[in-house]
Amino acid sequence: MDAEAHAGEVGPAVPAGEPGAAAGGPPSELIVAEEAVDRRVVAVVLRTGLAVACALMAAGLAVILARGDRHAHVIRLFEIGGDQSAGDLLLAAGVVVLALTPAVRVLALVVLWAREGDRRFVAVALVVVAVLVAAAAIGHG
Amino acid sequence: MGAGLRGAERRARGRPSGSLVPSAVVQLSGAELAGLAALGVFAGWLGALIGIGGGIIVVPALVLAFGYDIHLAVAVSLVCVVATSTAAGSAYVGEGLAHMRLGMALEIATTVGGIAGGLIAVAISPRALSAVFAGVVLVTAGLALRSREAEVPAADADDRAPGSGPGAGAPPPSGGWEVPGTLAGAYVDPRSGVLVEYRAERLGLGAGVSALAGMLSGMLGVGGGFLKVPAMTVGMKVPIKVAAATSNFMIGVTAIASLLVYFARGYLRPLVAAPIALGVVAGALLGSRLAARTSPALLRRVLVAVLVFVALQMALKAFGVDIGR
Numbered sequence: 245m246d247a248e249a250h251a252g253e254v255g256p257a258v259p260a261g262e263p264g265a266a267a268g269g270p271p272s273e274l275i276v277a278e279e280a281v282d283r284r285v286v287a288v289v290l291r292t293g294l295a296v297a298c299a300l301m302a303a304g305l306a307v308i309l310a311r312g313d314r315h316a317h318v319i320r321l322f323e324i325g326g327d328q329s330a331g332d333l334l335l336a337a338g339v340v341v342l343a344l345t346p347a348v349r350v351l352a353l354v355v356l357w358a359r360e361g362d363r364r365f366v367a368v369a370l371v372v373v374a375v376l377v378a379a380a381a382i383g384h385g
Numbered sequence: 386m387g388a389g390l391r392g393a394e395r396r397a398r399g400r401p402s403g404s405l406v407p408s409a410v411v412q413l414s415g416a417e418l419a420g421l422a423a424l425g426v427f428a429g430w431l432g433a434l435i436g437i438g439g440g441i442i443v444v445p446a447l448v449l450a451f452g453y454d455i456h457l458a459v460a461v462s463l464v465c466v467v468a469t470s471t472a473a474g475s476a477y478v479g480e481g482l483a484h485m486r487l488g489m490a491l492e493i494a495t496t497v498g499g500i501a502g503g504l505i506a507v508a509i510s511p512r513a514l515s516a517v518f519a520g521v522v523l524v525t526a527g528l529a530l531r532s533r534e535a536e537v538p539a540a541d542a543d544d545r546a547p548g549s550g551p552g553a554g555a556p557p558p559s560g561g562w563e564v565p566g567t568l569a570g571a572y573v574d575p576r577s578g579v580l581v582e583y584r585a586e587r588l589g590l591g592a593g594v595s596a597l598a599g600m601l602s603g604m605l606g607v608g609g610g611f612l613k614v615p616a617m618t619v620g621m622k623v624p625i626k627v628a629a630a631t632s633n634f635m636i637g638v639t640a641i642a643s644l645l646v647y648f649a650r651g652y653l654r655p656l657v658a659a660p661i662a663l664g665v666v667a668g669a670l671l672g673s674r675l676a677a678r679t680s681p682a683l684l685r686r687v688l689v690a691v692l693v694f695v696a697l698q699m700a701l702k703a704f705g706v707d708i709g710r
Contacts, residue, residue: 275564279563284479290474290475290478290637293471294471298662301662304659305418314413314418315413315656316411316413317654318654319651320650321648335655338655339653339662342467343648346470346637346640349638353489357565360565362565364566365489365490368486368490372492372493375493375496375642376496376638379642382500382504383647383649
């Protein structure tokens with residue numbers, strides 16, 4: 245089912261993406277169902293990522309407090325896994341998971357919108373992914 | 386806390402190795418870790434109650450009270466901004482208020498702006514960054530003073546579907562929805578039960594303001610919602626509830642664009658960031674549960690007074706006057 249077909253179901257003969265197209269009242273059952281899946285998947289991705297990140301950071305703090313070494317080291321993104329202590333590794337992993345969570349949300353929407361045939365916004369989301377990859381590369385450079 | 390630090394260590398805090406000041410070994414006391422966590426709880430609590438990002442609290446607190454370098458403070462704040470946005474974004478998405486396609490379209494601009502902001506911030510002096518921060522804090526204080534309770538603007542009434550509303554025809558689904566392939570959508574106002582339809586206009590204007598918001602977010606570690614929400618409501622004709630939810634949905638992606646720059650370049654100390662981030666999440670949960678028992682109007686007035694004080698302190702710091710020590 246592509247995006248144009250969806251828009252035709254909910255809107256009064258206004259092509260999707262054209263100025264003047266409106267939400268057109270209550271949507272079809274198909275759109276409601278797909279929308280619900282999209283939102284559920286995104287919410288689960290965000291909640292899971294946040295929970296894992298918080299668990300890793302809490303574990304890292306616990307290890308550091310237990311060992312008594314409370315040095316706040318600088319850790320660079322591309323040097324994680326070098327000579328850091330277990331506590332620092334857990335903390336850095338927590339930050340990485342937290343930072344990856346919104347990016348995974350973008351990737352999830354790429355897959356969901358591709359499945360729904362919404363090519364325009366698949367392209368938009370892929371541009372966002374490309375900008376984020378560029379951010380990491382620019383930071384590294 | 387920071388007042389007890391020796392000057393050399395204070396100046397060196399947060400500086401990455403290889404930059405102007407060599408990397409210092411920063412040892413945190415138990416009291417300092419507890420203070421960082423308390424700062425996070427406070428920022429998350431206040432943010433949940435009156436709808437401001439934690440960055441506007443976290444950055445000046447780290448600089449003025451804890452004595453950290455503003456670049457480290459911004460990097461730490463961005464971690465908190467991602468945590469806050471992820472928690473709030475999941476709730477807004479679940480309710481159907483955030484327009485994910487509109488958010489994604491504007492994220493192209495905010496992420497590019499975020500990278501630019503991160504690069505500008507690491508290139509300019511802490512004093513210059515403090516001056517910009519002071520200006521933005523003052524603007525935020527002004528906006529907080531003028532803001533009122535979020536409500537559906539009168540203009541939205543014109544967007545209501547003919548015959549929509551309570552008892553009109555088949556009941557619409559709860560929450561909101563998007564029209565696939567477009568920037569149009571609708572939601573059912575939970576208080577009135579009225580169907581509110583909208584279509585985002587002037588995407589170029591929204592993208593331009595979003596790029597600026599992303600740049601300020603990357604430079605200063607703030608969310609940038611104070612620019613994006615008015616741009617969406619006034620410029621793009623998006624209802625305020627959708628604009629606020631969509632802005633929150635976007636902030637996480639915007640923040641990671643610049644966070645990656647700071648993290649890759651060695652401006653982040655995870656032991657400083659973790660207790661604040663955990664505190665922010667706990668504070669946000671606490672704030673959302675206490676929201677019904679507090680007065681947002683009173684909190685807003687207190688916040689304005691605090692922000693004006695913070696702006697003055699940051700401005701003095703920018704001019705080399707450090708009256709806090």
